Amino acid sequence: MGTGLENTWIWGVRDMTMKQTKNNVLPVMMAPRSRPTDPFRLKAWHGLILASIVVLASIPAFAAEEPAKASIFDVLVRWMPLLLEGFVFNVVISISAMAIGTITGAALRLGQISLNGAVRKFAWVTTQFFRNAPWLVLLFFAMFLLPFEIKIGGLTIPLPDWLKAIFGLSLPVMANVSEIVRGGVVSLPSGQWEAAESLAFSRTQVLWRIILPQCVKRMLPPWMNLYSILTMATVLASIVGVSEMMTLTGQALAAEGGRSDLLIPFYSFVLLMFFIYCYPIARWTIRLEKKFAVIN
Amino acid sequence: MTWSDDQPMVSIKDLHKSFGALEVLKGVSMDVMKGEVICIIGPSGSGKSTLIRCINALNDIQQGSILVEGREVNDHKLDKLELRKKVGMVFQQYNLFPHKTALENIMMAPLLVLKQEKAEVEKLARQLIKKVRLEGKEDNYPGELSGGQQQRVAIARSLAMNPDVMLFDEVTAALDPETVNEVLSAIKELAQDGMTCMLVTHEMAFAREIADHIYFTDRGVIVEHGPPDTFFDDAKDPRTIEFLGQIL
Numbered sequence A: 001m002g003t004g005l006e007n008t009w010i011w012g013v014r015d016m017t018m019k020q021t022k023n024n025v026l027p028v029m030m031a032p033r034s035r036p037t038d039p040f041r042l043k044a045w046h047g048l049i050l051a052s053i054v055v056l057a058s059i060p061a062f063a064a065e066e067p068a069k070a071s072i073f074d075v076l077v078r079w080m081p082l083l084l085e086g087f088v089f090n091v092v093i094s095i096s097a098m099a100i101g102t103i104t105g106a107a108l109r110l111g112q113i114s115l116n117g118a119v120r121k122f123a124w125v126t127t128q129f130f131r132n133a134p135w136l137v138l139l140f141f142a143m144f145l146l147p148f149e150i151k152i153g154g155l156t157i158p159l160p161d162w163l164k165a166i167f168g169l170s171l172p173v174m175a176n177v178s179e180i181v182r183g184g185v186v187s188l189p190s191g192q193w194e195a196a197e198s199l200a201f202s203r204t205q206v207l208w209r210i211i212l213p214q215c216v217k218r219m220l221p222p223w224m225n226l227y228s229i230l231t232m233a234t235v236l237a238s239i240v241g242v243s244e245m246m247t248l249t250g251q252a253l254a255a256e257g258g259r260s261d262l263l264i265p266f267y268s269f270v271l272l273m274f275f276i277y278c279y280p281i282a283r284w285t286i287r288l289e290k291k292f293a294v295i296n
Numbered sequence B: 001m002t003w004s005d006d007q008p009m010v011s012i013k014d015l016h017k018s019f020g021a022l023e024v025l026k027g028v029s030m031d032v033m034k035g036e037v038i039c040i041i042g043p044s045g046s047g048k049s050t051l052i053r054c055i056n057a058l059n060d061i062q063q064g065s066i067l068v069e070g071r072e073v074n075d076h077k078l079d080k081l082e083l084r085k086k087v088g089m090v091f092q093q094y095n096l097f098p099h100k101t102a103l104e105n106i107m108m109a110p111l112l113v114l115k116q117e118k119a120e121v122e123k124l125a126r127q128l129i130k131k132v133r134l135e136g137k138e139d140n141y142p143g144e145l146s147g148g149q150q151q152r153v154a155i156a157r158s159l160a161m162n163p164d165v166m167l168f169d170e171v172t173a174a175l176d177p178e179t180v181n182e183v184l185s186a187i188k189e190l191a192q193d194g195m196t197c198m199l200v201t202h203e204m205a206f207a208r209e210i211a212d213h214i215y216f217t218d219r220g221v222i223v224e225h226g227p228p229d230t231f232f233d234d235a236k237d238p239r240t241i242e243f244l245g246q247i248l
């Protein structure tokens, strides 16, 4: 399958090697290029299937026309505003956790190339620890270890569950961003460091002016992938009682008296919402990966 | 400082350098006066790059002394940034910053490191572009330039810091034959302007033409050195003779 695509992939690599030998430039490492046939990518037809499930599963209700039961479609429409509110909450959690995780993760990576040995060790251990821990466990830790409020001087800051969930989810994001930044930094030829250092740039200047600007392009696709994964992981927060979309769906179903014919349409709707949100991100990531695959 | 023009600009004494257990420099000494041009030649792996990179502290030193304008490089209190402001370096692989245009490559260090006025730096950068004969290429990115053009931008970038001594590490080794000369003539002009230059090179004719002194290194020691004519026509050491026999 996909022999045509594989051929273009191989050709891309060949073109690159030829280019290098011609210019005699040090080989600049390619960002790991995902195969065009990656089966785990979201495809448009996944969304179509989901949408049809929602509609089709709602139809039997019309046919049944039992006066005592409201039609599935009506029920779904009635709950939709609340469910969508829940989804907005998922988005808020994912964006916040991503923001915190990105900043702390970048700092963690810079710590790992610090000149101070103790800082370096601490940053390394932290990265490895959080990268190899299940997300749900980290979420539980944040939930039960963080207090419900913090007192700073006379000020009392409440820590609601959703805020704790954001912190909990930002931990694995932090560790993964740290690794993404590492990959970006090591993919640059060491000559960039040497050239900048020989021009009397300070270490900080080398990092911020020379190394990181060149890495950002290479780091963007894996970073966006991570964001997609994080967004889908926000439903974990339902397990610890945050009122995001999954939690609200469960509550809506309970309020309807646990009708089993509602399960598939409701959860398909949840899937559909996540699909509509994550699919464009996945497409965009692929576009960027193609664009940055060969950098000279 | 107590250093003055009549003392060597770069003075290396009994320099030892190891990478782990591998001793790469085993007691190298040389003096380079202001305005002098010296060439270092020798087989691959003999420690030429390592020697050059010790001078601007890209490599640290285990033993011995390097004085640059009287400043000791083998000193843990050394201010590396101050040293590097005075010592320019050009690499075999050009190492231009690919995300910056030719002009920006040249302007970056004077702006960020020396904190000079932007208008003045730009004026200087345009002069340097002209000096290395790259008018019209100011706004091109390194990826859009040939190897020889990139290397001339790299020379201009280094000159923008107004260094007192320039280090060149096999700067034509990665170039297509037809662009070697444009880079060599840029270096020659620089040498004629009185810049102190230390070059590692395999271009023997060029070395003979521009060098005041030639050093031949093999396995971490200076085997033989002398003025170009004596060195090339009257080499004494069998290793030098063998090397010259292979390369000429």
Ligand SMILES: Nc1ncnc2c1ncn2[C@@H]1O[C@H](COP(=O)(O)OP(=O)(O)O)[C@@H](O)[C@H]1O
Residues within 6 Å of the ligand: B019, B022, B024, B042, B043, B044, B045, B046, B047, B048, B049, B050, B051
């Ligand atoms: N960073 C390094 N780590 C370990 N060994 C090195 C390093 N740089 C150079 N060497 C070794 O030092 C020796 C001299 O290298 P180099 O100075 O580059 O030689 P040349 O420039 O004369 O070809 C070689 O054996 C090389 O493998």
Ligand SMILES: [Mg+2]
Residues within 6 Å of the ligand: B048, B049, B050, B169, B170
């Ligand atoms: Mg070398």
